[in-house]
């Protein structure tokens with residue numbers, strides 16, 4: 001009998017193959033003449049309203065699972081410095097063609113590369129939906145590492161606990177999602193603050209869009225963590241010494257002196 005884990009390990013190769021075959025369809029579907037290609041009005045609005053306006057002019061933006069590069073083009077035309085990664089070599093080819101001169105790499109978002117703090121913004125549209133649940137926390141941790149303090153991300157994930165294989169443009173693909181609460185928990189555990197979320201999709205229920213922010217200074221976060229840990233340690237020591245009041249403290253100190 002095949003272990004589910006063994007099947008899951010085949011997903012990336014199969015996804016790469018499927019998206020390689022789908023890539024020309026994606027590319028043809030969105031003529032160059034159109035500024036933002038295939039994206040619909042509400043997607044445009046959400047990306048502009050939630051992410052674009054929060055980015056510094058000319059800031060650096062990374063697209064995880066950039067496909068044929070339509071979002072990269074939108075950010076590039078708007079004056080941002082863009083970079084993209086996608087696991088499908090064909091998608092990367094089209095994306096490079098659409099974004100000449102911009103770095104677009106064939107990489108898995110679970111191992112994205114790039115130096116820490118490289119980006120002001122991260123976008124990932126309809127791509128984390130293909131990452132197995134067990135690996136999604138790792139993707140969120142990479143996003144945290146790659147963003148500058150105060151940087152923002154906008155992503156969408158499958159809404160609801162689900163894992164299935166289905167057909168898309170005649171090829172099989174794999175989708176994976178968790179409950180909204182679980183997605184939020186993972187994103188917060190990576191260190192982010194969630195600023196906005198909304199169920200969007202054909203029936204307003206299929207995808208969960210999430211906007212988050214990396215807190216301004218990690219140093220403050222660390223200092224706060226150190227203080228909290230010290231206070232916890234002190235409380236434990238006081239409890240061991242039977243100390244509850246100031247008078248108890250004086251008693252312990254006096255006993256130490258004598």
Ligand SMILES: C[S@@+](CC[C@H](N)C(=O)[O-])C[C@H]1O[C@@H](n2cnc3c(N)ncnc32)[C@H](O)[C@@H]1O
Pocket residue numbers: 015016019064065066067068069070071085086087088091107108109110124125126127130131
């Ligand atoms: C539905 S397409 C969306 C493409 C693009 N984000 C867009 O909105 O036009 C999903 C893309 O995610 C890519 N993808 C899926 N899993 C990935 C992974 N683990 N790492 C990098 N790219 C991935 C696929 O190759 C595909 O190009």
